[in-house]
Amino acid sequence: MSAIHVTTKINGDVVDYVCEADETLLDVLRNRLGLTGAKEGCSTGDCGACSVTIDGRLTCSCLVLGAEADGREIGTIEGMAKGDELHPLQRKFLEHAALQCGICTPGILVAAKSLLEHNPKPTETEVRFGLAGNLCRCTGYDKIVRAVMDAAQEMRRA
Amino acid sequence: MAIIGPVQQKNMGPPHSRIDGRAKVTGAAPYASDFAVGRPAYAYFVTSSIARGRITGFDMAAAGQVPGLLDILTYETMRGAVKKPTFFAGGGYAGTTIRPLDGPEIFHDGQIVAVVLADSYESAREAAYKVKVTCQAEQPAATFGSAGATTEDAADAKGHEDPAVGDIAAGLAAASATVDADYATPTQHHNPIELFTTTCAWTGDKLTVYEPSQIVHGLKHGVAEQLGIPPDHVRIVSPFVGGAFGSKASVTPRTALAAIAARCLGRPVKLVLTREQGFSVATYRAETRHHLRLGADADGKFTALSHEAWEVTSRPDSYLVAGTDTTARLYACPNVFTKVHLVHVDRNTPGFMRSPPEVPYLFPLECAIDEVAEKLGLDPIELRRRNDTMKEPIGGLPYTSRSLMECFDQAAESFGWARRSAAPASMRDGDWLIGWGCASTCYPTALAPATARVILWKDGRVKVETAAHDLGTGAYTALAQVAAERLGVPVGQVTIALGDSDLPPSPVAGGSITTASVSSVIAKACDAIRAKLGVNDSALIDPGIRVAGFERLGVALVQEYAEFAPHGAKPEGIDKLYAGLSTLKGGAMLEDRIQYAFGAEFVEVRIHARTREIRVPRVHGAFAAGRIVNPKTAHSQLMGGLIWGVSSALHEATEMDLGTARYINDNFADYLVPVNADIEDVSVILVPERDTQVNPLGIKGLGELGNVGTNAAVANAVYHATGRRIRELPIRLEKLLA
Numbered sequence: 054m055s056a057i058h059v060t061t062k063i064n065g066d067v068v069d070y071v072c073e074a075d076e077t078l079l080d081v082l083r084n085r086l087g088l089t090g091a092k093e094g095c096s097t098g099d100c101g102a103c104s105v106t107i108d109g110r111l112t113c114s115c116l117v118l119g120a121e122a123d124g125r126e127i128g129t130i131e132g133m134a135k136g137d138e139l140h141p142l143q144r145k146f147l148e149h150a151a152l153q154c155g156i157c158t159p160g161i162l163v164a165a166k167s168l169l170e171h172n173p174k175p176t177e178t179e180v181r182f183g184l185a186g187n188l189c190r191c192t193g194y195d196k197i198v199r200a201v202m203d204a205a206q207e208m209r210r211a
Numbered sequence: 212m213a214i215i216g217p218v219q220q221k222n223m224g225p226p227h228s229r230i231d232g233r234a235k236v237t238g239a240a241p242y243a244s245d246f247a248v249g250r251p252a253y254a255y256f257v258t259s260s261i262a263r264g265r266i267t268g269f270d271m272a273a274a275g276q277v278p279g280l281l282d283i284l285t286y287e288t289m290r291g292a293v294k295k296p297t298f299f300a301g302g303g304y305a306g307t308t309i310r311p312l313d314g315p316e317i318f319h320d321g322q323i324v325a326v327v328l329a330d331s332y333e334s335a336r337e338a339a340y341k342v343k344v345t346c347q348a349e350q351p352a353a354t355f356g357s358a359g360a361t362t363e364d365a366a367d368a369k370g371h372e373d374p375a376v377g378d379i380a381a382g383l384a385a386a387s388a389t390v391d392a393d394y395a396t397p398t399q400h401h402n403p404i405e406l407f408t409t410t411c412a413w414t415g416d417k418l419t420v421y422e423p424s425q426i427v428h429g430l431k432h433g434v435a436e437q438l439g440i441p442p443d444h445v446r447i448v449s450p451f452v453g454g455a456f457g458s459k460a461s462v463t464p465r466t467a468l469a470a471i472a473a474r475c476l477g478r479p480v481k482l483v484l485t486r487e488q489g490f491s492v493a494t495y496r497a498e499t500r501h502h503l504r505l506g507a508d509a510d511g512k513f514t515a516l517s518h519e520a521w522e523v524t525s526r527p528d529s530y531l532v533a534g535t536d537t538t539a540r541l542y543a544c545p546n547v548f549t550k551v552h553l554v555h556v557d558r559n560t561p562g563f564m565r566s567p568p569e570v571p572y573l574f575p576l577e578c579a580i581d582e583v584a585e586k587l588g589l590d591p592i593e594l595r596r597r598n599d600t601m602k603e604p605i606g607g608l609p610y611t612s613r614s615l616m617e618c619f620d621q622a623a624e625s626f627g628w629a630r631r632s633a634a635p636a637s638m639r640d641g642d643w644l645i646g647w648g649c650a651s652t653c654y655p656t657a658l659a660p661a662t663a664r665v666i667l668w669k670d671g672r673v674k675v676e677t678a679a680h681d682l683g684t685g686a687y688t689a690l691a692q693v694a695a696e697r698l699g700v701p702v703g704q705v706t707i708a709l710g711d712s713d714l715p716p717s718p719v720a721g722g723s724i725t726t727a728s729v730s731s732v733i734a735k736a737c738d739a740i741r742a743k744l745g746v747n748d749s750a751l752i753d754p755g756i757r758v759a760g761f762e763r764l765g766v767a768l769v770q771e772y773a774e775f776a777p778h779g780a781k782p783e784g785i786d787k788l789y790a791g792l793s794t795l796k797g798g799a800m801l802e803d804r805i806q807y808a809f810g811a812e813f814v815e816v817r818i819h820a821r822t823r824e825i826r827v828p829r830v831h832g833a834f835a836a837g838r839i840v841n842p843k844t845a846h847s848q849l850m851g852g853l854i855w856g857v858s859s860a861l862h863e864a865t866e867m868d869l870g871t872a873r874y875i876n877d878n879f880a881d882y883l884v885p886v887n888a889d890i891e892d893v894s895v896i897l898v899p900e901r902d903t904q905v906n907p908l909g910i911k912g913l914g915e916l917g918n919v920g921t922n923a924a925v926a927n928a929v930y931h932a933t934g935r936r937i938r939e940l941p942i943r944l945e946k947l948l949a
């Protein structure tokens with residue numbers, strides 16, 4: 054197999070990497086780039102733990118090849134806080150105790166950020182259905198919804 | 212939505228956000244598979260596609276052509292490489308004694324038959340797909356009633372006695388109302404979102420294992436046993452665990468295989484089981500069957516309880532949960548008979564899954580109580596009140612504390628139970644049939660020996676070191692709160708090191724024992740530090756006193772190591788802990804008393820009159836568990852428990868092909884768990900309770916308290932909505948259509 058050279062942008066930074074043709078974006082992020090915030094929970098697109106954005110669109114990185122990131126913009130959990138300043142969603146997740154073991158949390162935060170970018174004023178039902186693709190097994194479902202609603206309100210005020 | 216913020220009440224610490232929360236929301240928290248090791252090889256398992264038989268040959272020709280392939284390990288080269296593991300129930304470490312790659316025999320579907328090693332994950336997987344295994348298959352026994360299944364009395368399995376008292380026949384004869392019914396609970400798999408991963412790296416003859424674990428010292432000794440090397444040559448690193456629920460509490464066969472692979476290759480090996488492989492390489496909650504008879508006299512006093520049950524286990528291992536230890540003692544009843552049977556079939560060995568005995572065993576009892584109440588024309592809460600007791604009926608031992616009815620009163624008030632119309636199918640909202648049901652919940656309060664080291668610096672920084680585990684439970688935070696309070700410093704000045712077998716040993720993060728056991732030892736170490744600083748037992752410690760104490764001692768830091776053994780523990784408990792073994796004491800296992808945490812759970816279901824779609828708009832639970840160290844994380848655990856309970860009642864079941872004894876829905880598309888859209892109002896009430904006996908701090912565990920009563924509460928609500936008693940879980944709409 055011949056390696057593929059990829060030029061992409063991750064969390065705003067230009068990144069070059071070499072990957073195999075059959076390597077998933079999730080494996081590239083985790084194993085080649087050390088971005089281990091995206092987690093593997095199923096490799097079938099069912100759990101959402103590996104959620105990232107590609108050109109602003111929410112995507113399971115286990116279902117995309119690393120080679121497909123060429124020329125695109127990738128957003129991961131590592132790009133969500135600005136330095137030490139947490140994103141309002143991250144802050145509200147802490148305040149509302151919307152996480153337990155934390156393995157699903159990066160994926161849910163990426164999905165919630167994407168949801169609010171597309172719908173800044175979601176109803177509770179829209180949040181529940183918008184995040185239905187992210188499994189939390191611990192499970193913090195009610196608190197997750199509350200945190201997202203609260204963050205949305207704060208972000209609208211800002 | 213429910214009211215969220217738990218407020219600090221009597222005998223509760225202040226609600227505190229997770230001290231590890233920032234690492235988790237930024238993606239920085241290192242889970243076992245996140246650790247980078249230099250240039251790893253990747254392992255991928257080939258697993259058996261039959262449940263019983265023998266391997267007759269391998270064809271490696273196609274696999275051998277895959278670029279990047281390094282090696283393929285099978286029993287032909289590995290026989291004897293893994294030493295025989297000791298089963299945890301026999302005083303060992305392993306969740307199964309089945310040794311894959313030790314011979315051609317197949318004991319269950321999904322058994323590991325080859326380990327493929329390659330330069331990349333993709334190459335390992337491709338080569339694994341190309342390994343051809345030929346087998347001579349035999350007809351397997353899948354479950355109860357399968358040809359070839361063998362049954363034994365659990366009383367013959369080591370350590371179990373069937374609790375009984377009085378004369379069951381006389382008790383049944385004296386009853387005015389009786390229920391005599393059969394119940395069934397399904398196979399369930401824990402399915403933590405974190406996969407079962409193992410990374411092994413050798414430095415000389417020393418092995419480091421990065422693996423999510425609920426018992427790092429147990430895993431260390433278990434792996435050493437299987438590799439035949441000294442335990443102090445093994446280190447387990449597992450600071451964060453992405454959910455476990457019991458599945459990471461015993462040693463699986465995968466770890467020794469990954470370690471041997473890494474030794475063979477002379478480089479680190481990373482192994483990430485697929486979601487499907489986790490169903491058969493790790494453990495699960497076995498299906499159960501119950502025959503329950505409950506009788507009560509005209510006043511609603513129980514006269515007889517007979518609980519006979521059957522559990523599934525593997526061929527070689529007698530895994531047993533025997534929840535009759537709890538059901539026999541939950542209510543006052545003069546005549547109790549119990550009997551548990553184990554049924555051996557051709558499956559992987561089952562294991563602990565959140566509230567292992569109580570979830571399957573309280574379901575029939577709490578459903579039967581609802582039924583008896585209806586026959587007597589009594590409210591089901593009132594029936595429980597009439598049989599509430601401070602003394603368990605089998606040995607007459609006193610409960611250390613029991614707030615069951617206080618929990619019912621508070622949850623009933625919050626839920627609005629007084630507005631319930633008692634007759635089945637009598638509450639309706641348009642096309643939706645409304646049902647309200649309730650049930651008791653309980654979980655034994657056990658503790659185990661624990662050790663810890665606490666360091667206090669003159670400037671007020673504190674470090675706590677103990678090989679306990681935070682599975683998402685909030686242990687990092689609660690343990691920091693205990694140390695901070697004891698040493699008079701802000702929580703932010705405390706750092707906690709957990710999840711590493713180089714730290715002083717702590718017991719398994721199972722049986723809801725961590726907070727009580729580990730807080731107790733941390734408090735003990737802190738008290739020794741206070742004594743060194745000249746602070747007497749009750750005095751508050753403030754910065755002035757601390758600094759004065761340090762100046763008097765003339766040192767920069769004070770450190771204390773402590774050992775804690777709970778009530779009823781044997782002297783050798785600490786030695787066993789150092790050998791990786793946790794000896795739990797408490798619940799119904801004590802000679803002089805019985806200790807449990809209690810709660811009450813209320814559920815509203817809405818069932819569509821035509822489609823029978825089942826929705827759960829409301830779940831309210833009230834729980835009492837002694838001192839609550841951190842109401843914020845306790846609230847989360849109980850809420851998660853209630854949602855687990857709804858999941859168990861309505862969604863979860865591992866489906867099996869009865870002809871081949873293979874799991875069918877071994878993936879997240881087909882194994883149903885609730886998503887955000889399935890869950891609505893979940894309210895948790897923390898009921899203040901003081902228990903001066905369970906341990907010096909008065910803490911009971913609550914991680915497994917939330918999901919015990921929910922199965923019955925949902926089933927009772929479904930009955931109230933429809934008039935149909937569904938006695939087999941999960942309750943899916945097809946069971947309401949017929």
